[in-house]
Amino acid sequence: MPAEPLLTVENVSFAVRDNLILQKVDLRVRTGEIVALIGPNGAGKSTLIRIVLGLLHPNSGRVSLQPGLRIGYMPQRLTVADTLPLTVRRFVTLGTPASREQVRNALAEVGAGHVLDAPVQAISGGELQRVLLARALLRQPDLLVLDEPIQGVDLNGQYELYELIGSLRRQRGCGILMVSHELHLVMAATDQVICLNRHVCCSGHPDHVARNPAYLELFGIEGARNLAIYHHHHNHRHDLHGTVVTAERRDHG
């Protein structure tokens, strides 16, 4: 019997005034599972994440977390004001008090041990993403929620982050829900891809890039090892406003 999901989203709809942003969305994340949420801009990915985190409340539907579940969250885009003197060491403990030893270990685990005493404004985009990951890990999370973790990171850094996230799942066994802004490429370790455009358009397993020589040439060995291609299988289309256009309606003009 499969384990109870860490996170269950059932039939969730969300609207701002008359503007329907999410319609009857279902989502499950189990222990040790990596679920990638993909979709175009304005598809409601961040809204869904914020509903999962309890920052927004759905108009209808249910979000249930396993009792006692600890969530580690890595937000999209974080800039610390230059006026605030804050070292990386202080930054990662803002949410969770931790000993020097624990901080050192968490930063070492994500490969950011060298920025321990640097001002948090002075580190690179890739380092900041790792530091954010370390802050999430200090909470000993059962579920990691990552909102576009590779955003603003150069290509090599992206592959390294994907490898790191994959290894975190292996070592810690936590479930991972991540948002990706790519429509066809997800990290290789992804178990399930959910394509969202206000509603769940389709979902399934991605195909490994490394098996296909053409992709291998396109992405290189490093890229191919860390990426997977997702083939969409939609039975409908969206018009410019994001409204669903079904095959039948298209036939009739």
Added chain:
Amino acid sequence: MDEFLARALVGGCGVALAAGPLGAFIVWRRMAYFGDTLAHSGLLGVVLGAVLGINPEFGVIVTCLAVALVLVLLQRQRRLAADTLLGILAHTTLSLGLVALAFLETVRVDLVSYLFGDILSINATDLGWIWAGNLLALGALTGLWRPLLAATVHEELAQVEGVAVFPVRLAFMLLIAIVIALAMKVVGILLITSLLIIPAAAARRFARSPEGMAALASLFGCAAVGLGLWASTRWDTPAGPSVVVAATTLFLMSFTVPSRS
């Protein structure tokens, strides 16, 4: 030293002590104009106090809090940008205060002393209020420090990590209202924000941690009060504005010291 001058110094330092750390948060959260708007509404609070026959400081605290709540509610709409909203409220409340003052025929209020401070007239009772209020504010801020700092860096991340963001923000606004009410006597409604943000801005270059910056801001604030009072007696200039000019001088001097990092 004259006794009134000593009282001015002790009172001014009492305010600067709490204004430092609170001002640091205002700088970090980019809320300078917000603080200014609350301060501008202070005069309305003075009038309210006179009408209800209560202490003007209580009137100011109540009015500042009301304006802060109105701002929080108004900022939920998207039609007007936050700075436009602040500009409207700041000047409307100040003007309303002046208009309301004109209707108060029975009560005489020394307008200039409320607008620009009257630090040299601080008496022993004022001193008691200033120190009690500011120590209370400082104590409350210490208790609020961790969650407020986390929310200042990233509000949603802090909320996911268990910080009750909204109550923390309200408590922070209450502290600003209290310090504004108590600082009114020292630099006046129109200059209060400067006592909050200039010492904090001057401290930035020397600080390596948030706590260090807050402590240094208190220290610079006290130094500005001392310097300003000295200059005011030396050249017979208005005391409140002299304190602000002294703070700015310290801020400018901070650039001449080579930074450590």
